[in-house]
Each structure stands twice: as structure tokens, then as C-alpha cells.
Amino acid sequence: MLFLMLALAGSVVVNLVLLGLYSGGGGLDGVQERFFSHDPNAPDKVAIISIEGLILEGEGFVKRQIDHAMKDPGVKAVVLRVDSPGGTVTGSDFIYHHLSQLREKKPLVVSMGGIAASGGYYVSMAVGDKPETIFAEPTTWTGSIGVVIPHYNVSDLMKNWGVQDDSIASHRLKTMGSFTKPMTPEERLILQELVNDSFGRFKEIVKSGRAKFRNDPKALDTLATGQIFTANQALKGGLVDKIGFLDAAVDRAIALANLNPTTVRVVKYKREVSFASALMDGGDSEARLPGLEKLLEMASPRAYFLWTALPPLVTNRAMIGGRSSGSD
Secondary structure (H helix, E strand, O other): OHHHHHHHHHHHHHHHHHHHHHOOOOOOOOEEEEEEEEOOOOOOEEEEEEEEOOEOOOOOHHHHHHHHHHHOOOEEEEEEEEEEOEEEHHHHHHHHHHHHHHHHHOOEEEEEEEEEEOHHHHHHHHHOOOOOOEEEOOOOEEEOOOOEOOOOOOHHHHHHHOOOOOOOOOOHHHHOOOOOOOOOHHHHHHHHHHHHHHHHHHHHHHHHHOHHHHHOHHHHHHHOOOOEEEHHHHHHHOOOOEEOOHHHHHHHHHHHOOOOHHHOEEEEEEEOOOHHHHHHHHOOOHHHOOHHHHHHHHHOOOOEEEOOOOOOOOOOOOOOOOOOOOOO
């Protein structure tokens, strides 16, 4: 038995080494650069950073892409490819913050995919107020400017099962938002104030990226109802600048960086398949959470910039840029 266990362990090590060799090794940040378009041999680059899926925490592959582009002197401009319905308030704001820092160093253009809603729209505001920097595809859905704190009241179901919430707390508000009891008017008012504060920040972020709404806040109030908009509606309302595909956004980034389009290399970042990146991503997986910890995290009240018909039953460990972003 000992011999078999040693043989199995040796096989795992060999396979991991071969996996690292197969992937070409690469940097310790787990970001792999792949040629996308234009001149494959050009030294000046435009990098495509992808944000896909739910934004549940800022740390992860998206942050590593941002850091990679920031540190690479060959990257002269960045296109942010957004295909996300949003996510947590904190995760969206974290990514927005680091994208804004990136924009201070290198021109940034947004290309919206199928959906760039709520938190997906929030991070898009990192382009600042430079004209013609937000592109939506003809079939993009965007907008959904708003905040939600999901809450489920299962107290009647618990009664049917003969289950009682017998929690002991230091104050009646300590269990605020619990799904085991109806929400009181006092609790609802407090949570509504939290939502209103986050909503106010959302609108300020939109104003920072859309000069139109700084000059006409009432126009933003008309659109900031949580409603989703088509690309044409978003263009008419001033939420986006142009309707165009990824290549149009790339062309704009090339122009903003004053690059020659015949001597530029466009690259897209992918998650590197290597031993090092496997170790890095291993900490991102929500599967590592014990059942009780996962349940407690799902039961914690949390604010979301998210467009969804069903508020998320997810944990904050299922990070975008981790295993939930699907950007490979």
C-alpha cells in the first residue's frame, strides 16, 4: 500500500511538472499573452483585459490582468472587454479603482459584450470622461444602475418544519436581515439607508465617466431605475458612446495611444495553465469552503450591483478572476 501511495504521489508531481512545461512556464502572475490581431511581431501592444461572469470579489484573475498590463512597458493602451451582469458592491468598486489607476498610465477603452449591466456598467466608468471610449455591440444589454440587498423570509417554512430561530444576540439589530424572521420596519429602514448610500456612490461614479450626467443629473435619475437597456436605447440615453464590435474599440485604443495600426500587436490575456497558476487559483475556489461556512456566508446580508431575476445564492469566495469568470 505504501508503495502504491508513493507511486501515485510521484505521478502527480511528474504530471504537474509536465503541465508547467507544456504551458511554456510563464510569469508568476498566471497571465498568458496570446496574439489577437494586427502585426504579431510588433513591439507596441494593445492589451485586451476580459471581465466575464459575476463580479464577487476584486482579487483574482481580473486584478492580475490589470497588474500585468500596468507593468508591461510594451502595452501602450488597453481595451476592457466586459461581459458581466455585475456583482457585489465591494468587488465592483475594487476593480473600478484599479482600472482607474491603469487609465492614468495608459489609454483605456471599453468594449461591451452580450451584457454589461449594473456592476458591469460600474467598472466600465473607469474610462473617465474621454469621448468615444465606450462601445456597445448591437445586441448588448447594459444599464441596470441600482443596488439590491437580497433577503428571503423562510420563517413560515420553518414553522411547517417545526424549526425555531433561538439565536441569542447582544442587540435586536445584531440579527438584522436574518432570513429566519420577517424584516421589521426598523431593519428595513436601516438597510434601505445602506442601499441609498451605495446607490448615491454608483451615480457619482457614472457622472465621473459621463460628462452628460454631470451637467444634467436629472437625466441620470431618469435612467438609474435598475432598468436594463438595449444598445440603441443606451446610446440614445448617453450611457454609451458608440455601437460597434471589439475591433472598433481596438481601433479607438490605437488612435488614443497615437500608434500606427500597421505596426501594433493586439493581445488578449488568458489564464495560464501551469503549476504556479493552479496553486494561485486554488485559493479562489468556493469548493474549498466547508458547508457551514458557505451557508453562513450566503446568509450574510450583502449589497450587490447586479442585474438578475433571482438575487444570488452565492458566497463571496466565488471570485471573478477566480473560477467563476470563465475567461479562458
